[in-house]
Amino acid sequence: MKKRLIKKTGDKVSPLGFGAMRLPLKNGKIDREVAKKLIYHGIDNGINFIDTAALYGNGDSEKFLGEVLVGEYKDKVLLSTKLPVYKIKKHEQMNKTLNKQLERLNRDSIDYYFLHNIDLENMNRLLKLNVIKFLTEAKKEGKIKHVGFSYHGKSREFPLIVDSYDWDCVMVQYNFMDSNTQVDIDGVKHAYEKGLGIFIMEPLKGGILAGKMPNKASKILNKQDPEKSTTEWSLSWVLNHPEVSCVLSGMNEISQIDENIAIASKVESNSLTSGEIETLDKVKEVMQDLLKINCTSCGYCMPCPRKVNIPECIKIYNEKYLFNQKGLLTDAFINYFTSVGGVMNEKGNAGLCTSCGVCIEKCPQHLDIPKELKKVKNEFEGHGFNFKLWFIKNIGMPIYQKFF
Numbered sequence: 001m002k003k004r005l006i007k008k009t010g011d012k013v014s015p016l017g018f019g020a021m022r023l024p025l026k027n028g029k030i031d032r033e034v035a036k037k038l039i040y041h042g043i044d045n046g047i048n049f050i051d052t053a054a055l056y057g058n059g060d061s062e063k064f065l066g067e068v069l070v071g072e073y074k075d076k077v078l079l080s081t082k083l084p085v086y087k088i089k090k091h092e093q094m095n096k097t098l099n100k101q102l103e104r105l106n107r108d109s110i111d112y113y114f115l116h117n118i119d120l121e122n123m124n125r126l127l128k129l130n131v132i133k134f135l136t137e138a139k140k141e142g143k144i145k146h147v148g149f150s151y152h153g154k155s156r157e158f159p160l161i162v163d164s165y166d167w168d169c170v171m172v173q174y175n176f177m178d179s180n181t182q183v184d185i186d187g188v189k190h191a192y193e194k195g196l197g198i199f200i201m202e203p204l205k206g207g208i209l210a211g212k213m214p215n216k217a218s219k220i221l222n223k224q225d226p227e228k229s230t231t232e233w234s235l236s237w238v239l240n241h242p243e244v245s246c247v248l249s250g251m252n253e254i255s256q257i258d259e260n261i262a263i264a265s266k267v268e269s270n271s272l273t274s275g276e277i278e279t280l281d282k283v284k285e286v287m288q289d290l291l292k293i294n295c296t297s298c299g300y301c302m303p304c305p306r307k308v309n310i311p312e313c314i315k316i317y318n319e320k321y322l323f324n325q326k327g328l329l330t331d332a333f334i335n336y337f338t339s340v341g342g343v344m345n346e347k348g349n350a351g352l353c354t355s356c357g358v359c360i361e362k363c364p365q366h367l368d369i370p371k372e373l374k375k376v377k378n379e380f381e382g383h384g385f386n387f388k389l390w391f392i393k394n395i396g397m398p399i400y401q402k403f404f
């Protein structure tokens with residue numbers, strides 16, 4: 001992969017970075033043996049930037065990286081993590097949190113340190129807590145080398161935060177569907193012109209822009225180029241931007257790493273044709289019309305006090321409409337009963353929600369999650385849900401397992 005230069009820091013980063021939020025799990029924890037192989041495979045094949053956060057696995061992602069990024073692998077990558085700002089209520093907590101992160105990561109210094117999940121309201125709150133003093137002192141002491149913020153606010157407010165401090169980098173959600181949701185191209189260009197490194201999160205929108213797509217969208221893509229996968233289309237759109245330093249992807253299979261590296265190795269900035277860009281604009285219109293809830297399955301809303309599996313509930317609901325699934329014997333209804341209804345896994349259906357609102361302040365997409373879960377409940381549960389669940393679990397499934 002041809003590395004991209006960050007003017008502000010002088011670092012050359014691989015255009016594909018490894019996001020450590022969606023590492024493979026085993027019994028609810030990171031599957032260390034599998035994840036270690038994935039991380040090493042990525043580094044051995046050219047990835048030199050890995051991103052994590054204190055919130056990922058409640059610190060376990062940082063701890064895992066501290067365990068595996070040792071010896072030769074410690075010096076082969078630039079590592080970033082984030083300050084969990086929603087937990088910060090006092091100035092003193094900032095340095096205490098940073099010290100814990102350094103300990104978990106097994107490092108004396110963090111290469112790139114981001115304020116996590118920032119919008120204008122959060123930034124103003126942190127400024128009152130003197131976050132600038134904390135960042136300046138941490139850099140002076142060598143605990144962090146470069147500082148930035150991950151943004152989840154309104155596009156018109158993004159430049160205001162970019163101009164509020166002498167940042168080194170930013171992390172933004174940007175893909176061909178979210179091209180003006182939280183940041184627009186003017187905001188991206190503004191940060192780039194100041195020399196900031198621009199790291200992209202959710203390039204595949206939580207997997208929505210990879211793999212199977214609605215028939216209408218697939219036909220549009222295949223007409224332009226039947227050989228390109230949806231992943232290649234989506235990553236190419238982001239990598240086509242010369243302003244982008246690194247695209248972060250949460251990969252949990254060797255095949256995904258290899259595919260993404262192959263794409264990042266051949267797609268250079270300004271390489272897409274006008275026809276290819278127009279094709280993705282048409283697909284965007286189709287997807288926006290079909291997608292009902294703008295969720296990326298990041299899981300920041302979890303755990304739910306009522307044990308609702310929020311990301312899975314919304315994912316199944318979205319897929320029902322993306323793929324026009326009608327009737328009771330569709331994949332969507334079957335998945336709902338088996339995945340969150342309690343037939344195969346722990347019960348986590350939308351009907352368990354009591355609208356406590358704990359999830360709302362955590363959501364980087366600013367969704368009114370209890371309101372969205374009511375839509376899911378009305379769609380899948382309806383009258384007699386518990387009886388249907390009992391019937392499937394105690395009669396339907398035993399019959400199916402016996403004869404099929």
